[in-house]
Amino acid sequence: MEKYDYEELVNSTQSFSPTRLIGRGSHGSVYKGVLKDNKLVAIKKPTRSPEALHDKSKVDNEIRVLSSLRENPHVINLLGTSQDSANGKLLVMEFMPNGSLHDLLHVSTAPPTWPKRVEIATQIARAVRFLHEGLPLVIHRDIKSANILFDSNWNSKLADFGLAVLQLDSPSQVSQPAGTIGYLDPCYTTPSKLSTKNDVFSFGVVLLEIISGRKAIDMSRAPSSIVEWAIPLIKDQVRISEICDPRIALPTFMEPTIRHMLCIAARCVSSNEDQVRPSVAEIITLMENPLIHERVRFPIWTSLLQRMVLLSRRRKLASRLQARSCAATKQGDHHVHSHLSSGTLLLKEVLADVTHK
Structure with missing residues (x-):
């Protein structure tokens, strides 16, 4: 240095x-x-x-x-x-010339596209996994949109490590719980409650922020908390579209991805931190599955009929994934993990079906 x-x-x-x-x-x-x-x-x-x-x-x-x-x-x-x-x-x-995610979502007049939002979320998750799997392990404690910056190529980077804690630090060395209201894990009430799951909660809030374009805390709205506002809508499968940023239309090919990401966000902000909140490694496994957010591409020689058949199958897949992944939040937090897992398996099954037909 x-x-x-x-x-x-x-x-x-x-x-x-x-x-x-x-x-x-x-x-x-x-x-x-x-x-x-x-x-x-x-x-x-x-x-x-x-x-x-x-x-x-x-x-x-x-x-x-x-x-x-x-x-x-x-x-x-x-x-x-x-x-x-x-x-x-x-x-x-x-030097990060393109500002912060907070500015991109809440200040810029040109909101990011849906594929870009997925890319940003995935990059943030990778950054957190790097911290959580490092030696020594690092807990950031202040993951928020203002601390996510963009380089000249619009790749996102996690910044501001003033509140970060090394695994080498014992609870007695760590100050009282710290972070930013709206992103701070409500389960993190004492130094002894410090864990990687605190960062997972904050990441879940950022994920909701990326999808909705709404601030983590907005006193002009009721409820003011993005978590309190979004979770009931995620549980009500029919109303998931109400969460999506209204400034930019959600393409049909992105709907399964966004629904899947919302269900991941719901797990991240769950109050059941031990059994429901995933590790960042698990989050990335779910988010980086190329079948989840791969845009439909057709060779030039593909006939219109073939396109219609494949699109129909993908729409049916989206509907079945929605039912399996999001129904869990209606039934209780402890069912979410199994539904997401079954949704991933279902996705592989349908892809095999599409490939061989």
């Missing part, structure tokens, strides 16, 4: 000019910097406030956690650090 000269960072940000400010949080501000070699970087500077000591601990923690990780395509990359005259530490991160 490189040690940067503080004066170089000052010059690279035009003395931390407001025109170079690209983000601000409770623990600090992030500036766009242009280094001597014209390399673009993001420089995270701690907030100077009565809580400066607290902020300093967040910066130290972020450095410690990110330094423990090997490079991953879906986790923000820490390039190095610096230190100002008051011994305050600054983080130099890779």
Whole structure:
């Protein structure tokens, strides 16, 4: 990890000019910097406030956690650090030019397409799996749309590790439960309740946010919580379409995928964290099944009749998957896992049927 000269960072940000400010949080501000070699970087500077000591601990923690990780395509990359005259530490991160998922969903006038939403959700899940399966294991504790950033190719990366916890830390070393209201797991009430399932809950909220285009907490709506609003609609299979972002039409070929993802989200935010909430590895197995969200493609020589037959079979498959996957939420949380599993098996059976006919 490189040690940067503080004066170089000052010059690279035009003395931390407001025109170079690209983000601000409770623990600090992030500036766009242009280094001597014209390399673009993001420089995270701690907030100077009565809580400066607290902020300093967040910066130290972020450095410690990110330094423990090997490079991953879906986790923000820490390039190095610096230190100002008051011994305050600054983080130099890779520059993410396309903003956050929060801005893409709630600020941008061009909402993402449905295939892009599936891609984003899958990339986030991969990032969380990387943390949960690492040595040492890392629990992020603040997974939310504002902490998911996009690089120049619009690939998503998980950022802001100020609240993250290494598995090496014992519960006595971990502070009180922390996170962001709306994304924070209600089961995480004491340090001893810290687990990877807390991140799974937060991921489930982000998944609902991606599909609905609605904020995790929106005080202008009733109920204000996206979880309280969405779960009853998911349980009522007929009303699932009401959850989908109304700004962009949902293509027929994407309907099975989105319904499947909503059922996964319902498991993630279940209050039954031990038996119903899946691990991130299981989530990815379900989400990355190529049969779930593969767009229908036809060779040029395929006749119209063949297309109609295949589409009909896929529609029947979607209906059967919906019945098996989502009916579980009507019957109780403990049935969800079995329905999802049977839905995946059914999918393979139908594909075999389509392939051989």
